[in-house]
Amino acid sequence: MSGVPETGGGWTGAVRRRSVRALPPDKLLPDTQPVYMASWIYVFGVLTLASLIVVLVTGGVLALKGPAWWHASDVGKYVNSLHLWSVELFMFFMVIHLWGKFFMAAWRGRRALTWITGTVCFFASIGTAFTGYLVQQNFDSQWIAGQAKDGLNSVGIGAFFNVLDFGQMLMWHIVLLPFVLVLLAGWHILLVRLRGIVPPIDATAPPADGTTREAA
Amino acid sequence: MNRHTRNAAVPDPATFPARPYDLLKEFTIALVVVALLTVGLAAVFSSPDVKPVTLASWARADGADFTATGVSELGGTSGTAEYGAPYNHTPGAAQKLGPVGLQSAAGVRIPVDTANDFVLGPLRDAPEPPAVTAALATWDAASAARHRAWTAAYSDALAKAHGGAPAQGDYGPVPVLTARLLQLARSGGLDGQLQAQGKFYETDYTRSLLFISDGSYLESLARAEHLGGDQWGMMNETGNYPGQAWLWLYTFWYQIEPFKSSGNADALIWGLMALLSLVLVLVPFIPGVRSVPRWTRVHRLIWRTYYREQAAEGRRRE
Numbered sequence: 001m002s003g004v005p006e007t008g009g010g011w012t013g014a015v016r017r018r019s020v021r022a023l024p025p026d027k028l029l030p031d032t033q034p035v036y037m038a039s040w041i042y043v044f045g046v047l048t049l050a051s052l053i054v055v056l057v058t059g060g061v062l063a064l065k066g067p068a069w070w071h072a073s074d075v076g077k078y079v080n081s082l083h084l085w086s087v088e089l090f091m092f093f094m095v096i097h098l099w100g101k102f103f104m105a106a107w108r109g110r111r112a113l114t115w116i117t118g119t120v121c122f123f124a125s126i127g128t129a130f131t132g133y134l135v136q137q138n139f140d141s142q143w144i145a146g147q148a149k150d151g152l153n154s155v156g157i158g159a160f161f162n163v164l165d166f167g168q169m170l171m172w173h174i175v176l177l178p179f180v181l182v183l184l185a186g187w188h189i190l191l192v193r194l195r196g197i198v199p200p201i202d203a204t205a206p207p208a209d210g211t212t213r214e215a216a
Numbered sequence: 217m218n219r220h221t222r223n224a225a226v227p228d229p230a231t232f233p234a235r236p237y238d239l240l241k242e243f244t245i246a247l248v249v250v251a252l253l254t255v256g257l258a259a260v261f262s263s264p265d266v267k268p269v270t271l272a273s274w275a276r277a278d279g280a281d282f283t284a285t286g287v288s289e290l291g292g293t294s295g296t297a298e299y300g301a302p303y304n305h306t307p308g309a310a311q312k313l314g315p316v317g318l319q320s321a322a323g324v325r326i327p328v329d330t331a332n333d334f335v336l337g338p339l340r341d342a343p344e345p346p347a348v349t350a351a352l353a354t355w356d357a358a359s360a361a362r363h364r365a366w367t368a369a370y371s372d373a374l375a376k377a378h379g380g381a382p383a384q385g386d387y388g389p390v391p392v393l394t395a396r397l398l399q400l401a402r403s404g405g406l407d408g409q410l411q412a413q414g415k416f417y418e419t420d421y422t423r424s425l426l427f428i429s430d431g432s433y434l435e436s437l438a439r440a441e442h443l444g445g446d447q448w449g450m451m452n453e454t455g456n457y458p459g460q461a462w463l464w465l466y467t468f469w470y471q472i473e474p475f476k477s478s479g480n481a482d483a484l485i486w487g488l489m490a491l492l493s494l495v496l497v498l499v500p501f502i503p504g505v506r507s508v509p510r511w512t513r514v515h516r517l518i519w520r521t522y523y524r525e526q527a528a529e530g531r532r533r534e
Contacts, residue, residue: 033237034229036522043246046239050246054254071265080265081258084457088257089250091462103514107500109226119497126462133453133460139266140453143438145421146429147450154311154482156322159302164426167419196229200519201510203526205227 028193037197041100044093045192051090052185056178058083059132063174067135087129098122106198114195117188124181131173134163145169264455266441269434271410271424275401278433280379282401284371285431286394289330291367294430296330303328303426311483319483326422331363334427335397338409348396351389358388366390445470465489 009016061079062070070076098118107115133144145163152158162168267273275282288294300309302325310319336355339348355363366388373382382391400406410424428434435444443449450467453459469475469485478484499505509515516523 029239031236031238032234034232035235036232036519037237038521039518041518043242046243046246047250050243050250053247054250058254077262077265078258081261081263082254084263085257085261086250086254088458089253095462100518102499103509103512104518105506105509105515107506112500115500116497119499123493126460129460129462136265137268138264139268139437139441140264142268142425142428142434143443144450144453145425146434147445151482151486153299153302154319154480155313155486156301156318159322159325162302162326162420162422164422165420170419199227199229199232200522201515203227203232203522205231206233 023190023194030193034197034199036200036203041096041104042197044097044100047093048090048097049185049189051086051093052181054086055083055090056182058086059174059178067137067170071137083132087132091125091129094122094125104198105201108198108201109195111191111195111198114188114191117184117191121181121184121188124177124184128173128177128181131169131177134169135166135173137166261457264453264457266454269428269437270404271401271406271428272404274428274431274433275398275406278431279398279402280374281431281433283394283398284374285427286335286397287367287371287374287390289334289427289430290336290390290393291364291371292331293367293371294330296328296426296430302326311480313480313483313487328423328426330427330430333423334410335393338400338406339393339396341409342396342400342405345396347392351392351396354389355393362388370394446476465492 006017007013058079062076062083065073065076065079070080101115101118130144130148134141134148148163149158152161152163161172271282285294289297292298296303298306298309300306301320301322304327305324310317312319336352339352344352358366366386367390369385370382370387370390373385373387376383397406400409407424410427411418411421413423438444438449439447441452441454443452443454448464448467448471450470451460451463466485466489469488470481475481475485495502495505
C-alpha cells in the first residue's frame with residue numbers, strides 16, 4: 001500500500017502494517033454495503049451502540065457529582081432518570097440485536113468470535129446494570145443486595161464479590177465493568193468490520209464476471 | 217460437514233453487489249433518536265427513589281420486630297448467625313450444587329459474629345447506664361448454654377406477647393440488653409456504630425444490611441412493592457418501573473419446582489444459568505442448536521428481498 005513502508009519500524013511498524021492490512025480504511029469505514037443488508041433488524045446494532053454512548057455520558061455526569069447527588073437535587077434526579085432509561089433502551093435494543101443475529105446464524109463464515117464477544121458483552125451489561133441497581137443508595141439497593149447475596153454466596157462468589165459492600169460495588173459499576181464492556185464492544189465492532197456483514201443463509205457467491213458490484 | 221467446508225460455504229460479502237451506505241450518518245441519526253427517546257422517557261416517567269430503611273427507622277416503626285431480631289442475633293439463631301460461609305462456620309448451612317459445595321469451599325471471608333458485632337459491641341461502645349453494665353457483666357459470666365436458654369425463652373415470650381409486654385420468666389440480662397439496643401437504635405446511634413466499626417471513613421454496609429435483613433420489617437415493605445422472591449421480585453423494582461426485565465429467566469426458575477422448595481435453590485439455579493449462558497456463548501459450535509435458525513426460517517423474513525430477487529433471477533434463467 002502506498003505510503004506504508006513494507007518493512008522496518010520495529011514492533012510499531014509491524015503492528016501498523018498488520019493493522020492496515022487487516023482493516024484498511026475503506027474496510028474500517030466503508031461507504032457501501034452488500035445489497036442483502038436491507039432489513040430493519042440491522043438498525044438494532046447501531047441503536048445498541050448509540051444507547052451505550054448515552055448510558056456512558058449520563059453515568060459520567062452522575063460520577064462527576066458523586067453517588068449521593070441525585071437524591072438531593074432535582075437536576076440530579078433527572079440525570080439519574082436519563083441514566084436509567086438509557087440503560088433500559090440499551091438492554092432492549094441489545095436483546096433484539098442478539099435475537100436477530102441468532103436467527104441470521106450470524107456466526108457463519110469465521111464469525112464465531114464476533115458472536116462470542118457479543119454474547120459476553122450481553123453478560124457484562126447485565127453485571128454492569130446489576131451493580132448500578134446496588135449503588136443507588138435507596139430501598140431498591142438494600143433489597144436487591146439482600147436477595148442477591150444468597151445467590152452469589154451459594155456458589156462461593158459472594159466471598160469475593162460482596163454485594164453488601166457499597167464501595168466495592170461502586171468501583172465495579174463505574175470502573176471495572178464499563179472498562180470491560182467498552183473494550184468488548186470495541187472488539188466486537190472491529191470484528192464486524194473485519195469479517196463484513198454475514199451473507200444470507202444458503203446464499204452463493206455471484207458469478208465473478210466483473211459486474212458483481214454496482215457503482216457506489 | 218467439517219469446519220473447512222462449512223466456512224467455505226459462506227461467500228465473502230465483498231463478492232456481492234453493493235449499494236451506498238453511510239455508516240456515520242446512520243450512527244448519528246441513531247444517537248439523536250436514542251438521546252431524544254431517553255430525554256422523553258426520563259421527563260415523563262422519572263425514576264424511583266424510595267428512601268432506605270435505617271436501623272433507626274426500623275426500630276421506631278416496628279420496635280417489636282427489632283427487639284425479636286436483636287434477641288435472635290444475641291442468641292445466635294438469626295438468619296445471619298446460622299448462615300454459614302462467607303459469614304460464619306455453621307455446620308451444614310452452606311448450599312451445594314449436587315456433591316459440590318462451592319459456598320463452603322470459598323470459606324469464611326467476611327466473618328460476622330452477630331452477638332458481638334450487632335448487640336454486645338455497640339452496647340459497650342455507647343454510654344452505659346449502670347443497669348446495662350451489670351447486665352453485660354452477667355452475660356459475660358454465663359456459659360454459652362445459659363445464653364441460649366435465656367435468649368430462647370425470651371424469644372418465645374416475645375412471640376407469645378404479639379408486640380405486648382412478655383410474661384415474667386428467667387431471661388437473665390437479655391431484656392435489659394435488648395431494651396438498651398432498641399433505645400440506641402431509635403436514637404439513631406446504632407446506625408453510626410454498626411457502620412463505622414471504630415473507623416472514620418467507611419463504605420461497607422455488610423453488617424447493617426445483614427442485621428436489617430434478619431428482621432421481617434424490610435421484607436414486609438418489599439412484599440408490598442411486589443419484590444418478594446416468589447413475586448418475580450428479582451427483576452422488579454419499587455413502583456411501576458421495568459426494573460431488570462432481562463433477569464426474567466433467572467427469576468423464572470424460582471417460581472417453579474423443584475427449585476421453589478429446594479434448600480439448594482440458589483446454587484442449583486446459578487448452576488443452571490451458568491450452563492445456559494455457556495450454551496448461548498458457544499452456540500456456533502453446538503450441533504443442533506446452531507441449526508435452529510435454518511429450521512425456524514425467520515431468516516427468510518429478514519432477508520426476504522434478497523431471497524425474492526434470487527427466486528426471480530432463477531425463474532429468468534429457466
